[in-house]
Amino acid sequence: MTESKKKNEILYFALRNNKLKLGVAVLFVFVVLTLIGPLLTDYAPYDYVGPPYHPPSAEYWFGTTTFGQDVFTQFILGLKATFMVGIIGGGLATLIGVVVGFTAGYRGGVVDEVLNMLTNIVLVIPTLAMLLIIAAYLTVRGVLAESVFIGCTAWPWAARAIRAQTFSLRSRDFVDLARLSGMRSWKIILSQIAPNMMSYLLLVFILQFGGAILTAATLDFIGLGPTNAVSLGLMMNNAVLWGALLLGMWWWFVPPGVAIMAIVGALYVTNVGLDEVFNPKLREM
Amino acid sequence: MKRYFGRKVLIYFLTFFLAVTIDWMIPRFMPGNPIQTMLSRAQLHAGAYERIYDYYAGLFGLDLPAWQQYLNFWKALFHGDLGISVLLFPTPVTKVIMNALPYDLFLLVPAILLSWFAGNWFGAFAARSKWLDNTISPLGYILTATPYMWLGIVLAWAFGIVLDIFPISGGYSFALRPHLSWTFIGSLLQHWFLPFASLFLVKFGGWAIGMRNMIIYELEADYAHYLEALGAPKRLVRQYAFRNAILPQLTGLALDLGIIVAGALATEIVFSYPGIGYLLLGAIQNKDYFLIQGCFLFIILGVLLANFIIDIAYVLVDPRTRTGMMGEAS
Numbered sequence: 001m002t003e004s005k006k007k008n009e010i011l012y013f014a015l016r017n018n019k020l021k022l023g024v025a026v027l028f029v030f031v032v033l034t035l036i037g038p039l040l041t042d043y044a045p046y047d048y049v050g051p052p053y054h055p056p057s058a059e060y061w062f063g064t065t066t067f068g069q070d071v072f073t074q075f076i077l078g079l080k081a082t083f084m085v086g087i088i089g090g091g092l093a094t095l096i097g098v099v100v101g102f103t104a105g106y107r108g109g110v111v112d113e114v115l116n117m118l119t120n121i122v123l124v125i126p127t128l129a130m131l132l133i134i135a136a137y138l139t140v141r142g143v144l145a146e147s148v149f150i151g152c153t154a155w156p157w158a159a160r161a162i163r164a165q166t167f168s169l170r171s172r173d174f175v176d177l178a179r180l181s182g183m184r185s186w187k188i189i190l191s192q193i194a195p196n197m198m199s200y201l202l203l204v205f206i207l208q209f210g211g212a213i214l215t216a217a218t219l220d221f222i223g224l225g226p227t228n229a230v231s232l233g234l235m236m237n238n239a240v241l242w243g244a245l246l247l248g249m250w251w252w253f254v255p256p257g258v259a260i261m262a263i264v265g266a267l268y269v270t271n272v273g274l275d276e277v278f279n280p281k282l283r284e285m
Numbered sequence: 286m287k288r289y290f291g292r293k294v295l296i297y298f299l300t301f302f303l304a305v306t307i308d309w310m311i312p313r314f315m316p317g318n319p320i321q322t323m324l325s326r327a328q329l330h331a332g333a334y335e336r337i338y339d340y341y342a343g344l345f346g347l348d349l350p351a352w353q354q355y356l357n358f359w360k361a362l363f364h365g366d367l368g369i370s371v372l373l374f375p376t377p378v379t380k381v382i383m384n385a386l387p388y389d390l391f392l393l394v395p396a397i398l399l400s401w402f403a404g405n406w407f408g409a410f411a412a413r414s415k416w417l418d419n420t421i422s423p424l425g426y427i428l429t430a431t432p433y434m435w436l437g438i439v440l441a442w443a444f445g446i447v448l449d450i451f452p453i454s455g456g457y458s459f460a461l462r463p464h465l466s467w468t469f470i471g472s473l474l475q476h477w478f479l480p481f482a483s484l485f486l487v488k489f490g491g492w493a494i495g496m497r498n499m500i501i502y503e504l505e506a507d508y509a510h511y512l513e514a515l516g517a518p519k520r521l522v523r524q525y526a527f528r529n530a531i532l533p534q535l536t537g538l539a540l541d542l543g544i545i546v547a548g549a550l551a552t553e554i555v556f557s558y559p560g561i562g563y564l565l566l567g568a569i570q571n572k573d574y575f576l577i578q579g580c581f582l583f584i585i586l587g588v589l590l591a592n593f594i595i596d597i598a599y600v601l602v603d604p605r606t607r608t609g610m611m612g613e614a615s
Contacts (some may be wrong), residue, residue, distance in 0.1 A: 121300045124592055128547030129584045133311050133577060136569040157540055167460065208431070217432045218551045222566060236435060240555065245442050245453065253442075255434030265430035272498065 013277045020273030026266035030259065034083055037076030045074045045230045056251050059092025063251035066242045069236075075255050078232040082213055085147045085231075089212030091152025094205045102189050104159070114156045114165070119156045127153035128218060135224035143226045146219065150212045165200060169193050199278040203271055207237025211266040217260050232256035241254065286600060286607050293596050297589050304585040308578050309358045313351070347586035367582070368575030378579035381564065386583070388560040391477065393549050396484035403485075403533055404492020407491075409527050411493060415471055421493055428490025433548035437483040437555035444479060451479050454557040468475055480556045484548060488541075495537060499530035532603055541593045542588050 014020055025258035043049045046069055054064040062071035104115040126174075131149055135141060169175060170193070178188045217226050220233025224239075239245075324338060342348045349357070361367070367378035370551045404425075411421040445453030457463065458472040503509060503526035512522045550562030557563060561580050568576035 098419065117296065120296045121303060124296070124300045124543075124545035124589060125304055125590050126546050126584055128448065128543065128550070129581055130307065130564065132550075132569070133308075133581055136577060137311060144338075214432055215547075218434065218547055221434045221551055222554060222569075223434070224569070233432075236432075236438065240438060245438065245446055248442075248446060250442060252437070253438050257432065260435065261427060261431045263430075265426050268426050268430055268494075 006052040010277060011156055014274075017273045017277055018271050020277060023260045023266045023268075023270030023273055025271065026262055030079060030263055030266075031083070034076065037079065041070065041073045041076060043070045043073045045069065053247065053249065055249075062255055063249070065238070065252055066244070066247070066249070071255065074230050075232070075259070078235055078256060079259060081143050081226070081229055081231040082216070082260065083218040084143050085150065086209040086213045086263075088144065088147035089150035089154065089216065090205060092148060092156055092211035093154035093208045093212065094201070096151065096155040097162055097204065097208075098201065100155065100159040101162025102166055102193070105163040106170055106185065106189055106193065108167075108170075112163075115159075119163075120158050122153065123156040123160070128215060131215070131219055132222065132224060139227075140223070141227050143229050143231065146216060146226060147212070150215050150219075154208060154211055154215065158166060158208060161165045161204065162197070162201070166193060169196055186201055189208050199274070203274060203278075204227055206267050206274070210264040213260060213264055232260055289600070289606050290596070293593070294587035297593065299587060300489055301585065305359070305362065305582070306355075308581050308585075309355055313354075362582075367579040370568075370576045372571045372573040372576055373479055374513045376614075381576065382579050382583050385559055385561050385564045388553075389549065389587075390483065392480055392553070392558065392560060393545070396481055396488065396549075397542075397545055400485045400488035400540075401492055401534075401538055405496045405531065407489075408496025409500055409523075409530075411497040412504070413523065418497065425490040425494040425497070427471065428486050429494055431487055431490075431608060432551075433483055433487050434551035434555050435481065436487055437552045440479050440483050441555060452476050453479065456559040476556075476558070480552045480558050481553050483555075484545070487548065488545065491541070492534065492537075495534055496530060500526050503527075503529050518585060532599075535595060535599055535602060539592050543589050546584055546588060562571050 048068045049066045049070050050060055050068045052064060052066055052068040054060055054068070060070055060072065062075055064070060065074075100115055100119065105111045131153060134149060135146075138145075151241045166189075175188060175192050178192050183191075212279075216225065216231070217233035217236075220231045221237045221240075223236050223237050225231050225237070233256070235256040236253050239249070244250075244252040321338075324334060324341070339348075363381055365380075368380050370376050370378050375383055407417075407421055408425070411417045412427075441453040444451045452458070452475060456473065456476055457469060458476075461472055463469065500523075504522070506526075506529075509522050510524060512525065549560070550565060552558070553560045553562035554566050560612050561583060565577065565580040567573070568580060
């Protein structure tokens with residue numbers, strides 16, 4: 001009874017929240033574009049299909065590159081890579097953050113000290129500089145490997161935030177009660193602590209999702225992205241490399257940037273919207 | 286306070302140690318061999334190849350056991366010896382980086398500080414009025430979601446090509462030689478403006494949004510309601526909220542340094558701005574391993590130093606760290 005009432009309440013506020021609606025709508029458009037996009041184009045991303053330097057037209061929606069490649073095709077496939085990096089990289093970072101955060105926060109003591117130290121160290125190291133060096137030494141790179149790298153370096157702030165939350169939940173009465181009844185630690189974490197933080201974990205995942213996309217774009221732009229795929233950052237890299245700026249070929253570098261901006265911006269706005277929905281204190285703003 | 290700094294310094298030392306170790310390990314355990322890459326460019330006779338290979342392996346100390354190579358790496362590091370750049374042969378890496386460093390400081394320090402102050406300032410105002418909130422907040426979300434280098438590309442295109450106001454590449458005009466004169470300083474500033482603007486704008490959005498959200502949280506806190514109930518003027522309540530909200534923003538600045546540095550690397554590449562980022566790209570493209578290692582070390586040192594400065598600032602701003610009430614403060 002109370003459970004369903006609470007769900008209805010969240011739904012009620014969710015449907016009234018403009019930020020949430022806007023963010024989800026923008027994301028939905030891009031997801032649909034990614035899914036049906038391949039049906040709208042008959043070209044391969046790196047094939048020379050048309051005249052070079054061609055501005056957007058009915059035939060080539062986003063124009064062509066210096067070599068006559070179809071920008072729209074690259075854009076659609078780039079979107080796919082972007083979402084993949086977001087889901088895998090952001091998901092992995094959240095997962096590591098959750099494991100480290102729960103363990104450190106619930107166990108406390110020496111385990112906490114050690115994990116905390118590790119978190120702080122990884123937090124201080126400029127991860128992109130490290131990714132750069134690793135990427136520089138690998139000759140063949142894929143989107144998946146890139147996502148895993150990003151996931152393995154982006155987790156510290158999530159771990160720290162989750163640790164702090166777990167810490168405050170650990171000493172609550174219902175957790176003590178579960179402990180007294182002889183429940184195992186991991187079961188207490190899963191059944192007593194985690195459900196109380198679900199909304200928080202969702203917010204962490206959304207932020208990690210956006211962060212992974214931006215990191216990947218930077219890495220790709222520097223020319224250390226996937227060597228065997230298309231991505232939005234790689235498009236920007238090629239555009240700058242082959243003189244799109246001097247030739248005034250705005251259609252080559254504007255779409256990928258706008259897409260990243262829109263997707264990441266929509267994620268951030270969704271995040272704030274969800275925060276307002278979950279947190280009763282912020283609702284009447 | 287002693288405990289607070291003690292922990293911090295310990296972490297920085299461990300980080301530095303780990304970073305140097307990673308820096309040493311990556312080239313040695315990654316696929317590919319620097320000497321092979323170097324020699325593959327010179328077309329050598331099979332017998333000569335082996336001789337020269339051995340010569341270089343001995344020269345770089347790569348024929349020693351791993352632990353000894355590691356110790357030697359540290360020893361050389363403390364002598365300020367980071368090897369010799371292949372890209373700019375025969376300049377030592379330390380000198381190459383020292384030449385690039387001023388450009389980085391000149392770009393990063395103003396961009397970080399100004400965006401932080403301006404962002405917090407505008408963010409606090411945005412939480413205050415509906416009208417400002419409806420303009421600054423959406424703008425902030427758009428800016429903070431923009432990849433640095435893309436903003437750089439768009440600015441370069443708009444102001445450099447279409448309007449032709451600013452130059453789009455280099456640290457100063459190629460017609461000039463570095464010397465102390467107003468023409469040269471003017472040229473420096475002209476080349477500096479667009480990279481600075483792209484870093485500043487993205488970060489400005491992030492801080493403004495962060496501050497706005499923080500203030501709204503703080504205004505819902507018990508102390509704020511209590512002050513209101515006592516009849517305190519709205520201005521005073523806002524002031525208290527601002528002082529509390531600035532602390533997480535300061536922590537945020539420390540957490541964000543790595544990302545800002547990454548942004549600066551990409552921005553320098555867009556504008557061919559002769560800082561460490563641009564240098565690093567050249568080093569990677571030319572497989573100049575010593576230079577890559579050196580750049581990484583300097584970036585780490587810079588970030589650690591900046592973190593330490595922020596820690597000091599935190600103690601100055603938050604009295605609780607001084608009395609030891611928050612030994613574990615972040």
